Amino acid sequence: MHSHETFHLRGAPFSPLLAKELWEVLAGRAFWTMLLLMCPLIGYSFFQAVSLYGEASAAALQSPAMASALSPLDGVLVPTLGASYVAITLLFPFVAIRVLGQEKESGALRLLIQLPYRSSTLIVAKLVAVLVALLLSSIPAASALAVWRMLGGHLSAPETLNLLLGHLLYGLLVGAIALFAASVSESAATAAIVTLAFTIGSWVLDFTVAGHPGLLEWIARLSLTQVLRTFEQGLLSASLVVGIAATIGGFAALATIWLPPGVRFRKKLYCSVGSVLAVAVVLGLATQVRLAIDLTEDQRNSFAMADQTALAKLAEPLVVTVHLAPEDPRYADLQRNVLAKLERAMPNVSIRLADGRQNPRTNAGDDSYGEVEYAYGSRSDISRSSSPREILPLLYGLAGISSPAPASAGDFPGYPLVASGQVALFWFFCGLPVCIALAWWQSRRIPQTITMY
Numbered sequence: 001m002h003s004h005e006t007f008h009l010r011g012a013p014f015s016p017l018l019a020k021e022l023w024e025v026l027a028g029r030a031f032w033t034m035l036l037l038m039c040p041l042i043g044y045s046f047f048q049a050v051s052l053y054g055e056a057s058a059a060a061l062q063s064p065a066m067a068s069a070l071s072p073l074d075g076v077l078v079p080t081l082g083a084s085y086v087a088i089t090l091l092f093p094f095v096a097i098r099v100l101g102q103e104k105e106s107g108a109l110r111l112l113i114q115l116p117y118r119s120s121t122l123i124v125a126k127l128v129a130v131l132v133a134l135l136l137s138s139i140p141a142a143s144a145l146a147v148w149r150m151l152g153g154h155l156s157a158p159e160t161l162n163l164l165l166g167h168l169l170y171g172l173l174v175g176a177i178a179l180f181a182a183s184v185s186e187s188a189a190t191a192a193i194v195t196l197a198f199t200i201g202s203w204v205l206d207f208t209v210a211g212h213p214g215l216l217e218w219i220a221r222l223s224l225t226q227v228l229r230t231f232e233q234g235l236l237s238a239s240l241v242v243g244i245a246a247t248i249g250g251f252a253a254l255a256t257i258w259l260p261p262g263v264r265f266r267k268k269l270y271c272s273v274g275s276v277l278a279v280a281v282v283l284g285l286a287t288q289v290r291l292a293i294d295l296t297e298d299q300r301n302s303f304a305m306a307d308q309t310a311l312a313k314l315a316e317p318l319v320v321t322v323h324l325a326p327e328d329p330r331y332a333d334l335q336r337n338v339l340a341k342l343e344r345a346m347p348n349v350s351i352r353l354a355d356g357r358q359n360p361r362t363n364a365g366d367d368s369y370g371e372v373e374y375a376y377g378s379r380s381d382i383s384r385s386s387s388p389r390e391i392l393p394l395l396y397g398l399a400g401i402s403s404p405a406p407a408s409a410g411d412f413p414g415y416p417l418v419a420s421g422q423v424a425l426f427w428f429f430c431g432l433p434v435c436i437a438l439a440w441w442q443s444r445r446i447p448q449t450i451t452m453y
Contacts, residue, residue, distance in 0.1 A: 014125070017117060021099055021129035025298060030099045031133055032440040034091040035140070036433055038084065042140040043428020045083035046147070049076045050421035057416035061274075067414035071298060073159050076148060078232050081167055081321035084141045088134075088171045094188075095133055096178035099126045101188030113260055123179065123256045134168065141167075143432060147424050154415040158295040159234045166231025169244045173227065174199060176251035183258040199224060234296030242286040249280035292344050298412035303341055306404040307392055311345040314376070314399050318346055321373040323354045334386040336370065341388070374398060384392040 025031060045314040051076040060066040103109040112122065141164075149155060174195070181194035202224040227244060232235050245453050253275040257268050302308055321340060323329040354368075372389075373382050376398040382395055396403050 003125045017125045019442040022132060025099050025129045025133045030094045030098055034095055035436050037142045038087045038434045039428045041087055042083045042144055043424060046080045046144040047421040047424050049079040050419060052197045054418045057418045062414040067416050068412050070416050072154055072415055077163055080144050081141055088174055089199045091310050093192055096130045096175040097182045097188050097191045099129050100179055100182035101191050105187055119259045120256045123252055126179060127252055131172060151419040153417050156297040162236050162295045163231050166228050170227045173244060175196040175250050176248045178257040180251045183255040211214040226365040235301055236293045236295055238291040239286045246279050250275055306406055308345050310404045314346055316377040317348040319375040320351045321354050323368050323371045336388050337387055338391050432439055
């Protein structure tokens with residue numbers, strides 16, 4: 001196929017349809033209003049992050065040992081992009097809904113359906129338009145990273161790109177949910193309520209059922225906010241990426257099913273159940289993918305390289321039985337410092353709570369409460385520690401091998417920086433909003449008639 005040939009679907013060119021969808025979302029007031037509102041929101045978060053990071057850096061300059069705890073990922077990037085997360089959660093649904101909700105309200109959708117396009121093609125075009133709007137909405141966050149570099153701040157490319165990928169996937173997931181909500185709703189207002197029920201409902205799940213074992217723990221994993229936490233920790237999880245992609249595809253498929261009018265409700269319902277089951281199967285398979293890459297510069301999510309290599313060779317199953325309640329702070333420390341790292345380092349690890357109903361108060365007199373049993377092959381041992389310095393030699397003893405010699409590697413130096421964020425306030429409260437307003441005004445001068453052949 002030559003480069004000048006036009007891509008066709010069912011006899012109709014795709015490019016005019018895509019241009020129409022792009023215009024629908026980029027010419028709307030909702031998109032530009034969201035961009036303007038994101039400027040002060042992200043700007044103030046960035047200013048606060050830089051100020052707090054500067055205070056910590058001033059203390060670190062007096063005590064160099066404290067410098068290793070200063071990471072721009074935790075101190076600047078996560079708080080700044082946290083403001084972007086709030087905007088995407090609360091504002092972006094109104095932008096994504098516009099690409100479909102307005103057509104349903106005006107009746108233009110019935111005319112669009114009569115064109116020689118499949119429903120799936122229409123949804124793909126709308127999802128691409130949502131993706132473009134999402135990329136453009138990252139301009140305030142991208143400018144914050146640029147200002148940080150201008151101030152002399154350090155950015156690690158792998159962990160920064162990983163965090164940006166997480167926010168991109170989260171935004172696209174919200175956009176896919178918005179398209180589904182618009183396809184099943186008769187008005188844009190109803191679609192917005194349905195979408196916010198998903199996003200804000202995730203916050204409710206986090207506050208109410210997170211940290212509880214059993215069924216409640218499984219329900220808590222359905223929260224959309226869980227999408228970003230792994231990326232904010234500097235981990236790139238293949239299982240999570242596949243799961244998010246499958247969920248986005250599932251909502252897009254549901255939007256395709258419910259988009260065309262005149263189709264019997266029972267048929268749409270049967271097709272929807274089939275799509276949900278297919279996504280559930282993919283999600284189940286994704287949980288079996290254990291590949292996770294630690295992209296943090298200080299490798300905080302991994303053991304030392306020598307230990308990682310030694311643990312990867314331990315092929316027998318390791319069963320860890322934890323006698324702690326999920327809400328016990330010691331369990332959180334153990335999970336972060338040891339258990340999560342073991343799951344990524346060893347090929348066969350099983351972790352279970354001895355009794356999900358345990359409680360730190362009711363089990364205060366239980367001698368076994370607080371113990372963690374490690375069973376490797378036919379040997380086992382017990383420890384109450386949550387430190388890798390004690391757990392790793394225990395595991396090597398169970399496996400009958402000696403502890404590996406530590407590899408020579410430089411310690412993480414940390415990146416202290418005392419800088420003023422005043423220039424950021426001027427840019428985000430004045431300079432960038434003016435640029436966005438000018439771009440909005442310029443876009444209104446573009447001819448608004450798009451003809452589809």
